[in-house]
Amino acid sequence: MLNYIDIPVLLRYHLTDRLRISAGPQISFLAGAKDIYHSEPIDDVVLTTTIDIKKDLSPVDFGGVIDISYLFSKPLGGKGMVLYLRYNHGFMDMVKNNTGDPHRNSSIQFGAAFPFIEKPGGDN
Numbered sequence: 001m002l003n004y005i006d007i008p009v010l011l012r013y014h015l016t017d018r019l020r021i022s023a024g025p026q027i028s029f030l031a032g033a034k035d036i037y038h039s040e041p042i043d044d045v046v047l048t049t050t051i052d053i054k055k056d057l058s059p060v061d062f063g064g065v066i067d068i069s070y071l072f073s074k075p076l077g078g079k080g081m082v083l084y085l086r087y088n089h090g091f092m093d094m095v096k097n098n099t100g101d102p103h104r105n106s107s108i109q110f111g112a113a114f115p116f117i118e119k120p121g122g123d124n
Contacts, residue, residue, distance in 0.1 A: 003032040008065045018071040028061040063090040082113040
């Protein structure tokens, strides 16, 4: 299990009033890394071993991000809902002193945002 703090810097292009695409670089800082093993059940007992592997991994990763989002509320309306789909691909080998093929991070995220701040003037 790897935990990162991600900082993306994205440029956004509005395809329509509600459909947007974004892309840009991302820097990620490794916050934690654990390798978790579960044994095969023996007499209904499963043993779990957790090993901290953070020291074996690179503390920083650089990557690229692309996402697409759809606004379900009026543009600039403040309240409403935004759904997004984001893909991140790491460019660096995440294993320190790796002599084999590189191990790179990649992730797909799906999310929803619910803005709660209204546009100044109160007219959305």
